[in-house]
Amino acid sequence: MILAADGGTAGIQAGAEVKVRVRDLNVYYGTNHAIRDASLDIEQSQVTALIGPSGCGKSTFVRAINRMHDLTPSARVSGSVEIDGVDVYSRRVDPIVMRRRVAMVFQRPNPFPMSIFDNVAYGLRVNGERDRVRIAGLVEDSLRRAVLWDEVKDRMSDSGITLSGGQQQRLCIARVLALRPEVILMDEPASALDPIATVKIEELIAELRRDYTVVIVTHSMAQAGRVSDRTAFFLDGSIVEVGTTTQIFTRPKDRRTEDYITGRFG
């Protein structure tokens, strides 16, 4: 863990511990310049919300943090993303090992076509855990943390696909928690869910804050207000403003942020 010596970006209190430091990030899809010179400090054990109108590059930005763009042939990334001071794009970083520390939860729940138990145990097994008792313990622990245990404990061998949408998403979160990541990236994790399931996910995120650094993309400002400590506002591929969620929502410095917050566009 490296302490942030200088807060390069406006709105960072000196001395806050920076977990992820993004500098001059540019992402292109072919000729489409989707992220332009974005810099952001993401603080340890905080929930950082990324907000902004649809198509402004929020997904592109979070996916750059754990190198998910490696899978998209047309995507090109420049700039740096440091986790604890190490650039994930540097040659000596193995993206596969890195992604265990920087996990991701997607917009649409994507449980694997296997049993509920195996969905959570799978990542453990692939990462070398062989002890059945330990695996069972970690699976239960992860499902408890994802507040899903009570709902599935009697049907662990059912397919993950048989769960409701909200349960599937919590299963995907449990799957990620089992690997004990340090950073959890969530791309609109509740947008495909009904209001009750959304509340559960939001409560879960509030819980996660204690042990993890969470980045959540959301198009719902109300949600950003409820779950996040800090907020970054994106527009047309650039970060317009970063600050504590309270400051962004009550005293935005930039006119465009204010327009967005007050619903005057987007």
Add this chain to the structure above:
Amino acid sequence: MIADSRLAPRRRLGGTAGILLTGFCSALAAGLLIVILGYVAIQGWGAINPAFVTQLPHPVGVPDGGVGNGIVGTIIIVAIAAVIAVPIGVLTGLYLAVYGRGLSAELIRFLAEVLSGVPSIAIGLFAYTICVKPFAHFSAFSASFAFAVLMLPLMIRTSEEAIRGVPTSIREGALALGLPDYGGVVHVVLPAARPLIVTGLLLAIARVTGETAPLLFTAFGSQFWELNPANPMAVLALQIFTYAISPYDDWHRQAWGGALLLILAVLVLNVGARLALGRHGKKS
């Protein structure tokens, strides 16, 4: 204009004629199928009895006798063909669906398409040239090879489609758990695609089960219980051919019986393929 009634009757007439014409053709097609199936069933039913499916062929004039060795031979030859075609077909489909971009992938797709249009007799000739001639010995294995080549384009196409049908999000989910990409593909994507791949396999088997042309100069046929794939082997489709062109009524009846068995086998495979598909559809 919307209410121009002068045009309406003629349009209605056109519509009615269209329904009549397409309906007539559909009825004709369905009727033909039913007549063929019914005719084979009537002709073949009399020949089918326990002896027919369990015994060896008898010489002309000796009553009874069966095609038991041909049934077993068909199963052996098709099974070996599947063992060859499945891994190659699925892995090629996987390559095309997951990694295949650009010229090499297009070329493979094009070749598979061409291959699926090559007449089976040409493929049989090819199998004969490379699997029979060098050894101067007909063999069941050479027939399996020909069948595998016939199944391959089907396996490639259905596997590619099945694997493409698995949402990218599932692959991304595996990747985001710190899995190497091939790990996610092997453990997550392939299992998700399996029901559709099985469906494709059943259809491919149904497709080759009745093939006769490539067998003429590969499996060749046999009068015995032959289980060794290195030797010539009896095959149901070949027996039908031999019996049908013979001058004996007794054998003609047996040919119909064999044809009925083949049709039943293909029917069962097709229903099985539908069932595999149906289960898959319900689950997701």
